[in-house]
Amino acid sequence: MDPLPRRDMVFDGEFLKRLEALRLAVRRVLHGRREGERPGSRRGGSSVFHSYRSYAQGDDFRSIDWSLYARLETLFVRERTRDEAPTLHLVLDATPSMSFGAPPKLELARRLGAALGYLVAGEGGEITLWTGPQSRTFRGEGSVPGFLDALSSTTSGGRPAESLSRIAGRGLVVAASDFWDEELPEALGAAAADHQVTLLHVLAREEFDPPLRGRVRIVDSETGDSGTRFIAEEEIERYRTLLEEHILGWRTWAIKHEASYLRVASDEPFEKVCLLYLRGEGVLE
Amino acid sequence: MTFLHPGAFAALGSILLLILLSLWRQRPTRVVVPSVRLWERIPDRIPPVRAMRRPRANLSLILQIVAAAALVTAMAGPGVVRPRPGPRRIAVVVDLSAPMIPRMGDARRELAKLDPADDIVLIESPSLARHEGLGDPAALKPVERAGDPSPALDLAASEAKQIVFVGDRIPAWSPPSGVKLHLALVGGPLRNVGIVDANVEDGKLFLRLSAPAEVELKLDGRALRLAGSATCLVEIPEGTSRIEAALAPDEFPADDRVVLEREGGPVEVELEGRPDPAIRAAIEANPRARIVRNGNPRLRIRVGAPPGRAAPVVVDVDPAAGVEEWLEPGILAVAPHPLTREVEAEDLRFSQVGRLAGPVEAVLIHGPGGFPVAAVRKPGEIVLAVRYAATGWPVRPSFPIFWANVIEYAGSGAGAWRARGLLDEAASRPGMERWPLDPAALGERPVAPVRTDFTGESIVLAGLLLALLWGVERRSGDAE
Numbered sequence: 001m002d003p004l005p006r007r008d009m010v011f012d013g014e015f016l017k018r019l020e021a022l023r024l025a026v027r028r029v030l031h032g033r034r035e036g037e038r039p040g041s042r043r044g045g046s047s048v049f050h051s052y053r054s055y056a057q058g059d060d061f062r063s064i065d066w067s068l069y070a071r072l073e074t075l076f077v078r079e080r081t082r083d084e085a086p087t088l089h090l091v092l093d094a095t096p097s098m099s100f101g102a103p104p105k106l107e108l109a110r111r112l113g114a115a116l117g118y119l120v121a122g123e124g125g126e127i128t129l130w131t132g133p134q135s136r137t138f139r140g141e142g143s144v145p146g147f148l149d150a151l152s153s154t155t156s157g158g159r160p161a162e163s164l165s166r167i168a169g170r171g172l173v174v175a176a177s178d179f180w181d182e183e184l185p186e187a188l189g190a191a192a193a194d195h196q197v198t199l200l201h202v203l204a205r206e207e208f209d210p211p212l213r214g215r216v217r218i219v220d221s222e223t224g225d226s227g228t229r230f231i232a233e234e235e236i237e238r239y240r241t242l243l244e245e246h247i248l249g250w251r252t253w254a255i256k257h258e259a260s261y262l263r264v265a266s267d268e269p270f271e272k273v274c275l276l277y278l279r280g281e282g283v284l285e
Numbered sequence: 286m287t288f289l290h291p292g293a294f295a296a297l298g299s300i301l302l303l304i305l306l307s308l309w310r311q312r313p314t315r316v317v318v319p320s321v322r323l324w325e326r327i328p329d330r331i332p333p334v335r336a337m338r339r340p341r342a343n344l345s346l347i348l349q350i351v352a353a354a355a356l357v358t359a360m361a362g363p364g365v366v367r368p369r370p371g372p373r374r375i376a377v378v379v380d381l382s383a384p385m386i387p388r389m390g391d392a393r394r395e396l397a398k399l400d401p402a403d404d405i406v407l408i409e410s411p412s413l414a415r416h417e418g419l420g421d422p423a424a425l426k427p428v429e430r431a432g433d434p435s436p437a438l439d440l441a442a443s444e445a446k447q448i449v450f451v452g453d454r455i456p457a458w459s460p461p462s463g464v465k466l467h468l469a470l471v472g473g474p475l476r477n478v479g480i481v482d483a484n485v486e487d488g489k490l491f492l493r494l495s496a497p498a499e500v501e502l503k504l505d506g507r508a509l510r511l512a513g514s515a516t517c518l519v520e521i522p523e524g525t526s527r528i529e530a531a532l533a534p535d536e537f538p539a540d541d542r543v544v545l546e547r548e549g550g551p552v553e554v555e556l557e558g559r560p561d562p563a564i565r566a567a568i569e570a571n572p573r574a575r576i577v578r579n580g581n582p583r584l585r586i587r588v589g590a591p592p593g594r595a596a597p598v599v600v601d602v603d604p605a606a607g608v609e610e611w612l613e614p615g616i617l618a619v620a621p622h623p624l625t626r627e628v629e630a631e632d633l634r635f636s637q638v639g640r641l642a643g644p645v646e647a648v649l650i651h652g653p654g655g656f657p658v659a660a661v662r663k664p665g666e667i668v669l670a671v672r673y674a675a676t677g678w679p680v681r682p683s684f685p686i687f688w689a690n691v692i693e694y695a696g697s698g699a700g701a702w703r704a705r706g707l708l709d710e711a712a713s714r715p716g717m718e719r720w721p722l723d724p725a726a727l728g729e730r731p732v733a734p735v736r737t738d739f740t741g742e743s744i745v746l747a748g749l750l751l752a753l754l755w756g757v758e759r760r761s762g763d764a765e
Contacts, residue, residue, distance in 0.1 A: 097319035105319075180320035207319060215313040220321040227321065228313045229329040242323040 011115070015271055022275075024119050024172060025260075025285040026086060026196065052076040085125040089167045089195065090117055093177030094131050094157035096221040101204025101266035108266045108273070109176035109202050110151050115274050116174055117147050119284070126171075132158015133166060161187040167195065174283075176200040178207075179250055180222075192257035198283050199254055201247065201263040208265065210239060287736065289362030296357045300350050307346040345757055352750035359743035367737070370730035372404040376441035379425055380410045380452030382432040383539040383708055391471035392451050393422040395722045399449070403727075406444050410437035410452075429539055431708050434458065438466070447727050469722035478532055479540025485521065485528065485702040490545070492517040492530055503529040524597070524664055526697045544705045551575060552696040555582040558590025561602070563679030567688040574692045584695035598695035600667045608639035608670045615653030624667065624690045625649050632683035639670030667691070 011019065055064060055075035063077045090113045098106035117127045121144045128137045129147065131154050138147040160177050164187035167173060173195040175188060191197055212218070212231045219226040229235070247263050254261035262281045264273050278284045288294075318324070377399065379385075379392060396419060399405060407416045409425065411432025434450065435458045441448045442464045450456060453472040460466040480500075482493035492500060493516050500517055502509040504525050511517050521528060528545040535541065552574050556565060564586060568574045574584075585596035591605040601607075614635040619625050633650065638658045645660035649667075652658040659669040671678070678684050 100319045178319060180322055182322070204319065210318070212316055215311075217313040217315045218321050218324050219315060219317045221317050221319050223321075225321055226315075227324070227329075229324065229327075230331075235327055235330075238327045239323055242326055246323065 011118075015275075016118075018275055019115060019119065020122065022119065022279065022284040023123065024086060024088070024116060025282050026172065051079050053079055085123050086120050087126045087128070087169065087171030088117060088120040089128045089130060089163075089171055089173045091130045091160050091163045091167075091173060091175040091177070092151070092154055092157065093160045093175070093179075093181075094154050095159060095181075096156075097178055097180055098202070100206065100221070103266055105178055105202040105204050105266040106155075108264065108268075108270065109200065110154065111270050112200055112202075112274060112278075113174065113176055114148055114151050115278075116283075117151070118144060120172070121147065128167075129154070130160075130163035130167070131156075132160075133162045134158070135163070135166070160184060164188060164191045167191055170194050172196050172198065174198045174200060176202060178203055179246075185253060188253070188259075189257060192259055197254075197257060197259035199250060199259055199261045201250055201261065202266055203263065204266050208240070208243065210236065212236070287364050287366050288358075289364070291361060293357055293360035293362075296360060297354065299357075300353050303346065303349045303353060307349075345754060348750055348754040348757060352747050352754060355743050355747035355750055359740050359747055362738065362740050363743055364736045364738040364740075366734045368732045369735040371733035371735075372402055373400075373447060373727060373730055374404045374445040375399065375406075375447045375449060375727060376445035377405055377407045377419070377449045377451065378410055378434060378437045378441045379407065380432075380434050380437075380450070380456075381425060381427040382411055382434075383427060383429050384431065384453050384537070385427045385471075386429075386539055387536050388453050388471045389425065389427060391719075392469075393425070395451050395469040395471060396422045398722050398724050400724065406441075408437045408441050408444075410434040413437055413440060415440070429706070449722060449727070451722075465728070467722065467726060468720050470720040472719050477535050477537040477540070479537065480530060480532065480543045480707065481540070483530060483543045483545055483704045483707055485545055485547075488521055488523070490517070490519040490521050490528055490530075492519075492543075494532070495540075498532050501531045503527075503531075524697075528702075539706075540708045543707050545702050546705070547697070547702050550696060552584055552692050553577045553580060553582040554584045554586060554692075554695075555580060555596070556586050556588070557593060558588040559603075561588045563675060563684065564588065564602070564688065567679075567685045568692070570685060571689055571692045573696055584691065586691075596665075598665045598667070598691075600669065600691055602669045603672050604639075604668055604670060607642050607668065609642045611637045611639050611670075611672070612652065614638045614671075617653070617658065618651040618655075620648045620651060622647055622649055622661070624661070624687070624694055626690055627686050628683040628690070629681075632678065632681035633671075634677035634681060635671045635673045636677060637672040639672075641668060641670050667694075 052065065052068070053076065055077050059077045063079070065076050065078045068074075068076050092106075092109055092113055094106055098104065098109065113129070117129075117138070120127050121138065121141050124140050126137060126139045127143070127147055128135050129150055134157065136150050138144075138150070159181055160175055161181055161183040164173070164175070164184075173188075173191050175184075175197065177184065177200070179199070179201055188197060188199070210231075214231065215228065216231050217226055217228045251261050251263075253259070260281055260283045262273075262277055262283060264277060268277075377396065379396070385392060399419060401419055405417075405419055407419060408414070409416075411430075411434065412428065413436060434452060434456045438448065438450065438456060438458045438460075442461055446464050447467065448460065448464060449467045449469055451469045451471065453470060455468060455470065458466075478494060478496045478498045480492060481495050482491070484491050490502070492511075494500070494514075497513045497515045499513045500511040502511060502519065504521055505527050509519070511519065526547045530543045530545070532541040554568050554574050554576050555578065556568070556576065565576070568576055568586070582596055584598045584600070585594065586600045586602065587593065587604075589603045589605060590601075592601075614633070614637065617630055617633050617635075617638070619628050619630045619633070638650075638652045640652065641657045641660055643662070645657050645662050645668075646664065647661040648657040649659035649661065649669075650657070650671075658671060659667075661667050673679065
């Protein structure tokens with residue numbers, strides 16, 4: 001797959017204006033490294049009360065709850081939460097199967113990832129771009145050009161399962177893939193325990209309606225496995241049914257793991273997907 | 286079914302190649318898909334027969350195979366051999382001698398009975414002209430003489446076992462062993478009277494006719510009619526050189542006319558009087574003339590001498606008598622006569638010419654004023670009243686020409702008589718048998734295997750199949 005020209009990754013002003021009106025929906029408490037606008041799991045200096053704890057040497061006297069000391073004659077310290085910026089782990093599937101479609105599935109995945117990353121960076125958050133075992137982290141709004149460059153130059157990479165097994169901490173995990181990898185459900189399940197997971201299921205139009213008829217030797221683009229079979233309308237109908245089951249399986253998985261799920265075709269208009277579908281699925285708010 | 290080149294069927298191996306190519310074309314299409322996960326869950330099945338056939342592809346293969354087979358068959362030169370009656374070899378001898386002149390219509394009708402499909406060789410008698418096929422019977426023209434058909438029949442026997450003779454009489458010829466002669470006689474009664482014999486002996490003409498009839502005679506142009514008789518004996522004048530005898534025309538005109546001519550023999554010449562070397566040289570140069578002395582010459586030439594001994598032809602040059610006066614030559618004119626043939630007036634360079642006295646039969650040279658200078662006084666007596674120098678007339682071309690004419694004049698009627706147009710007696714027979722030709726009697730047609738070739742048809746069929754194949758392939762391509 002050819003690198004995506006950066007100009008295609010840079011969105012026009014109208015789109016950006018509409019995009020900036022949105023932000024990533026966060027349903028869990030964040031555990032980010034950078035301060036931001038979202039309530040985090042760490043204690044900090046926000047105005048939001050979190051809990052009491054026993055006084056320890058060195059604690060700020062200003063945080064001692066004197067009224068509680070009057071009743072209990074024990075020193076307790078009032079703890080508050082810390083506002084944090086979101087941390088986004090963008091897991092981009094750049095395996096050979098993502099090069100199918102017109103336009104290729106990877107292209108839509110990269111542009112969706114770019115839009116989400118742009119929003120996170122706008123909040124001063126941290127973006128980690130994962131392609132297989134490799135990752136690059138971009139922090140803050142100033143890292144957007146570098147992030148877009150990294151995205152546009154991503155043409156191939158390892159399996160998403162390898163990325164997911166390496167993600168630490170708590171944050172947002174967005175996996176853009178065709179989800180044909182059989183190890184993905186398990187890897188994503190592990191990630192969903194700590195992270196808020198969003199699945200962007202990108203499929204090519206030819207995967208919905210395969211142009212295969214007659215005696216065909218089918219070759220897997222990633223494993224190289226092949227098999228010769230006869231394909232007629234009956235087989236195509238069966239394939240469509242299985243595909244629906246496959247999609248339904250991932251949707252069910254998402255519900256079960258409190259994840260967001262969006263299935264899109266690679267040839268659908270990007271703006272429509274980004275501003276309409278992502279919002280409709282609760283990925284953006 | 287036969288094949289000229291059975292080895293061409295080795296090319297049928299190309300059909301195997303076509304089938305292999307077809308199988309190769311029908312191999313499974315290789316398609317790379319993002320994942321085979323779902324496909325692996327779909328059980329493979331044996332395709333239904335209807336789907337497996339792929340009618341268009343099979344139609345293409347069948348057309349290719351049939352077209353290849355047609356091409357191979359065309360290369361092999363297919364044909365069907367069936368026994369069919371073949372042509373008979375027949376030699377036809379047509380008698381075109383004079384007696385056939387009135388019978389050619391019948392002869393052509395007999396020839397028309399022959400089947401042109403037969404292998405016919407036509408031989409003309411007596412000319413022995415040979416033609417393959419019957420040709421145009423109208424082109425057959427009889428000759429005006431009788432002829433024996435035996436040589437033509439011998440030639441015919443060397444050409445074929447079946448001989449057809451078209452003539453007006455049974456030939457005096459027996460076919461050799463194995464050869465069958467079929468007679469097609471076109472005789473029949475004729476109203477004919479002919480001259481069967483003509484000769485001159487001892488100055489008398491003898492004519493014999495096949496039946497009494499009137500005869501018209503011409504003796505050197507002088508006409509004479511003889512009363513009706515079967516034989517005639519007529520005395521002819523001395524010096525007559527040509528006799529023409531003719532009967533009234535009838536159905537067979539070939540024997541109605543006979544011409545007898547006396548051939549010119551050698552001429553003995555005797556010179557008298559004043560010696561003239563130029564005349565002697567001119568006479569000696571002529572191969573027909575021979576100069577003699579004291580003999581009985583046919584021609585006597587006297588130069589400047591008075592009349593003396595007689596001879597059948599006498600030429601007096603510068604005669605001693607019979608000349609009125611001698612004059613300057615002036616302008617001379619040459620009169621047309623056999624003796625002055627090719628003699629030019631400008632060559633007549635005389636020193637003096639004489640005016641001949643007395644009547645003459647024919648003037649040869651006219652002097653100034655038209656008087657005769659040279660003339661034939663009477664048959665056999667020629668006078669030249671001229672005097673010339675040795676460098677005058679003798680050196681001109683007309684001098685030897687004139688003396689050659691004199692030799693020819695003297696020599697005419699000197700030889701034997703010869704008759705022309707006289708047929709043999711059998712030619713003018715009044716009637717003969719008529720035996721029409723029976724074509725069925727010419728024998729059975731030989732049965733021979735005849736081969737009908739289908740190479741062209743095979744090529745056309747292959748071409749049509751290839752065109753059809755092209756159309757099918759193109760339609761198939763459009764559909765894809």
